Amino acid sequence: MGSHQPPQPWFRVGTLLSEKRSGVLMICSFLLPILIYSFVAYCPIFWGHAYELTIAARPDDKVEFGATYTQGFSMEEDEFTRFQKAIRDDNEKLTALYQQGDEADFGMSPRAARSHNKRLLREFEPVLSRNGLFDISVKEEMETKPYYQLLYGAAYDTWGEIATGKEQLQKGSLSEENREIIKKNWALLSSVSETYDSGKLYSKPIYKLIPQGNKQVARASWFPAPHQIIRRGWEDLTGKSELGDLNVPTRYLQSLKIVFFGFFVACLIGLPLALLAGTFSFFSRLIEPFTDFFRYMPAPAFSTILVVIFDIYDQPKIALVVLGTLPHLILMVANTTRMVDQPLLDAAQTLGARRGTLISKVIVPGILPHLYNDLRILLGWAWTWLVIAELIGAKSGLTEIIDTQGRRFHFDHVYPVILLIGITGFVTDQILASFRTVLFPYAASEKKGILSFAFAMVHKLFKSKKATS
Amino acid sequence: MSQIIDLPDYKEQSPEVASYFKDLKNRSKVLEVNRAGRVFASPKGEIEALKDVSLDVYQREFMTVIGQSGCGKSTLIRILAGLETTTSGNVLLDGEQITGPGSDRGMVFQGYTLFPWLTVKKNVMFGLQVSGKAMAECEKDALQWIDLVGLKKFANAYPHELSGGMKQRVAIARALANRPRILLMDEPFGALDAQTRAQMQAYLLEIWHHIDVTILFITHDLEEAVYLSDRILVLGANPGHVQEIIEVPVERPRRPEQFITAEFLATKKRLENLIHVSAPEHIDTSKMLGMG
Numbered sequence: 055m056g057s058h059q060p061p062q063p064w065f066r067v068g069t070l071l072s073e074k075r076s077g078v079l080m081i082c083s084f085l086l087p088i089l090i091y092s093f094v095a096y097c098p099i100f101w102g103h104a105y106e107l108t109i110a111a112r113p114d115d116k117v118e119f120g121a122t123y124t125q126g127f128s129m130e131e132d133e134f135t136r137f138q139k140a141i142r143d144d145n146e147k148l149t150a151l152y153q154q155g156d157e158a159d160f161g162m163s164p165r166a167a168r169s170h171n172k173r174l175l176r177e178f179e180p181v182l183s184r185n186g187l188f189d190i191s192v193k194e195e196m197e198t199k200p201y202y203q204l205l206y207g208a209a210y211d212t213w214g215e216i217a218t219g220k221e222q223l224q225k226g227s228l229s230e231e232n233r234e235i236i237k238k239n240w241a242l243l244s245s246v247s248e249t250y251d252s253g254k255l256y257s258k259p260i261y262k263l264i265p266q267g268n269k270q271v272a273r274a275s276w277f278p279a280p281h282q283i284i285r286r287g288w289e290d291l292t293g294k295s296e297l298g299d300l301n302v303p304t305r306y307l308q309s310l311k312i313v314f315f316g317f318f319v320a321c322l323i324g325l326p327l328a329l330l331a332g333t334f335s336f337f338s339r340l341i342e343p344f345t346d347f348f349r350y351m352p353a354p355a356f357s358t359i360l361v362v363i364f365d366i367y368d369q370p371k372i373a374l375v376v377l378g379t380l381p382h383l384i385l386m387v388a389n390t391t392r393m394v395d396q397p398l399l400d401a402a403q404t405l406g407a408r409r410g411t412l413i414s415k416v417i418v419p420g421i422l423p424h425l426y427n428d429l430r431i432l433l434g435w436a437w438t439w440l441v442i443a444e445l446i447g448a449k450s451g452l453t454e455i456i457d458t459q460g461r462r463f464h465f466d467h468v469y470p471v472i473l474l475i476g477i478t479g480f481v482t483d484q485i486l487a488s489f490r491t492v493l494f495p496y497a498a499s500e501k502k503g504i505l506s507f508a509f510a511m512v513h514k515l516f517k518s519k520k521a522t523s
Numbered sequence: 524m525s526q527i528i529d530l531p532d533y534k535e536q537s538p539e540v541a542s543y544f545k546d547l548k549n550r551s552k553v554l555e556v557n558r559a560g561r562v563f564a565s566p567k568g569e570i571e572a573l574k575d576v577s578l579d580v581y582q583r584e585f586m587t588v589i590g591q592s593g594c595g596k597s598t599l600i601r602i603l604a605g606l607e608t609t610t611s612g613n614v615l616l617d618g619e620q621i622t623g624p625g626s627d628r629g630m631v632f633q634g635y636t637l638f639p640w641l642t643v644k645k646n647v648m649f650g651l652q653v654s655g656k657a658m659a660e661c662e663k664d665a666l667q668w669i670d671l672v673g674l675k676k677f678a679n680a681y682p683h684e685l686s687g688g689m690k691q692r693v694a695i696a697r698a699l700a701n702r703p704r705i706l707l708m709d710e711p712f713g714a715l716d717a718q719t720r721a722q723m724q725a726y727l728l729e730i731w732h733h734i735d736v737t738i739l740f741i742t743h744d745l746e747e748a749v750y751l752s753d754r755i756l757v758l759g760a761n762p763g764h765v766q767e768i769i770e771v772p773v774e775r776p777r778r779p780e781q782f783i784t785a786e787f788l789a790t791k792k793r794l795e796n797l798i799h800v801s802a803p804e805h806i807d808t809s810k811m812l813g814m815g
């Protein structure tokens with residue numbers, strides 16, 4: 055089939071590309087933006103580097119390093135280097151003090167030194183939990199004190215193993231430098247006790263671990279990487295994230311309800327009016343001029359009024375969607391109704407059809423495929439009103455997630471929700487579009503969407519399978 | 524070698540043809556148009572599309588209206604169908620004034636006017652159903668009409684699956700199914716290619732032969748007019764008025780061979796003169812003599 059045909063050019067005025075080519079391009083049209091986004095997100099030239107702390111520390115210099123540094127804290131590269139240097143300096147000072155012998159003044163009481171040492175043990179927790187040596191989830195079931203006893207014990211034991219070279223930590227979780235520090239520390243600690251005992255803890259300060267971190271591309275908060283969006287999106291969708299009562303699936307249903315209910319009410323009011331206006335000049339003149347004017351008043355402008363009338367819950371939001379969609383619906387459908395072929399009406403009349411039959415048997419079926427299309431477009435509009443609608447009164451639905459998380463700069467929670475809204479609107483539209491060819495086989499088909507393309511492919515596959523069997 | 528032949532007068536009728544017309548005019552009048560006029564109001568002033576048009580159409584007559592583009596042919600036929608009103612004069616169907624469109628006057632349009640959402644069968648059933656006939660009867664009738672136009676196999680097809688000629692055949696069946704007193708056809712074959720057109724002409728004559736129906740037919744095509752009609756109404760332009768009503772002196776039943784008979788050519792020539800087709804026509808007599 056077509057093996058001897060010359061290759062068709064990709065660019066030709068007024069010519070449609072083959073099914074296969076348009077399919078490829080359709081996929082590209084989605085792939086390209088994703089690729090560009092990914093490129094920008096992962097490419098360091100745009101952002102520089104940052105370190106996400108895996109081992110935190112607390113420098114003595116509280117002026118320059120005033121923050122509370124914990125695991126996961128993100129630092130730019132040069133800040134991280136200074137941070138490491140500050141700890142090394144602290145350790146050198148400590149070495150100098152130890153060299154002074156017994157009269158050295160460590161600047162802290164034995165009690166303060168012990169709690170300093172405990173803190174250092176505590177800062178080893180990320181390394182422990184990453185290596186499966188300690189389970190932080192027991193924290194929820196335990197009192198604070200016994201929990202920390204357990205943690206200190208685990209850290210203490212592991213340090214002992216590190217010092218004697220028996221431990222098996224994953225590669226990269228501990229630097230050589232820190233290993234040496236732990237060996238020094240263990241020499242100090244084990245001089246008092248080989249196992250952890252809060253009563254028998256070494257009472258002079260031990261050496262600090264040098265901060266470690268994962269090197270990362272330092273993206274702006276509003277530019278989360280695709281993998282972060284996907285991971286966060288999945289967590290949010292499956293309810294595994296920290297969003298709490300902002301549960302995505304229930305919020306999603308809320309939003310769907312607003313959109314579809316609003317759209318439904320708009321259809322209920324708008325369709326009969328539009329049909330009348332499209333059929334009888336009388337109603338057209340009566341209804342359309344004001345509607346035309348009304349649509350220039352932005353629906354959100356009525357939001358406060360709607361809240362006063364309808365309270366703060368779902369009703370004002372639905373009302374806003376109705377208000378936003380209705381004028382367009384009336385004008386669009388009235389126009390479509392008018393576009394019914396005059397010759398068809400003439401023909402029907404010469405066949406004996408009168409007013410009632412003319413509407414029910416010619417106008418309505420005649421505009422149905424176009425009406426279907428109009429409603430699809432209008433449903434898209436209903437979606438665009440959603441976010442504004444959900445902001446009025448008591449914030450609700452997916453918008454509340456966007457709003458609250460966005461204000462906290464948690465854009466990795468925001469993007470999945472925006473995508474969810476987009477995908478839902480798009481997929482609904484595509485499904486409706488592919489039904490159109492089934493419902494109205496006689497109507498000229500429009501340009502193919504990605505879904506109907508996929509359907510066609512599946513259909514073809516199915517057919518060829520049938521043929522071979 | 525070619526030469527110009529002398530054509531007989533188009534008014535000369537053979538005895539058969541003369542008696543045919545005598546018989547025709549003894550039949551009852553289906554349609555009477557009395558001094559009908561139509562003025563359209565337009566932004567640039569009034570347009571007089573038709574003025575004092577009078578004509579009678581007899582029972583089972585095949586009458587054709589020809590005239591230049593824009594002379595008011597469509598306006599006239601739409602008035603007869605009741606889709607347009609007269610601004611003066613009146614139109615009688617079987618002696619009664621018409622007041623609007625009705626199923627007693629079927630119409631076939633130049634454009635395709637089948638309902639695209641209905642199958643061929645449902646299209647033909649449309650008028651029958653509107654008239655309130657029982658479903659089963661409608662279906663039976665419709666199938667008969669579809670059979671008559673030779674589209675039995677396509678009864679369940681949708682219009683978009685049919686060729687132009689087939690669509691017009693369905694349109695004819697649909698109009699005839701209502702058993703109208705008169706079938707009005709406004710350039711029904713105008714959009715068809717020459718070959719299909721010739722076929723459709725044959726079909727139409729065949730149907731007209733079988734069914735007792737009066738036909739008023741509009742065309743641009745002079746040969747088509749001569750070939751199909753009993754009488755041809757030539758409509759003059761600006762405003763549309765009756766220029767002449769020609770009795771076609773070609774014997775029935777008509778066959779394609781008659782296209783080059785002297786009477787046929789004479790009538791055609793007359794029509795050409797009437798509607799000012801400027802290009803002179805040379806007739807190849809050797810071909811004619813060969814036909815003998």
Ligand SMILES: Nc1ncnc2c1ncn2[C@@H]1O[C@H](COP(=O)(O)OP(=O)(O)OP(=O)(O)O)[C@@H](O)[C@H]1O
Pocket residue numbers: 563564565570571572590591592593594595596597598599
């Ligand atoms: N609805 C209308 N309003 C105003 N003028 C009209 C209207 N319908 C027809 N006319 C005018 O009446 C005249 C006759 O039009 P009509 O369509 O009857 O011509 P026609 O002989 O059928 O032409 P054609 O051979 O091109 O079909 C034209 O000048 C046209 O502009």
Ligand SMILES: [Mg+2]
Pocket residue numbers: 596597598709
């Ligand atoms: Mg016309």
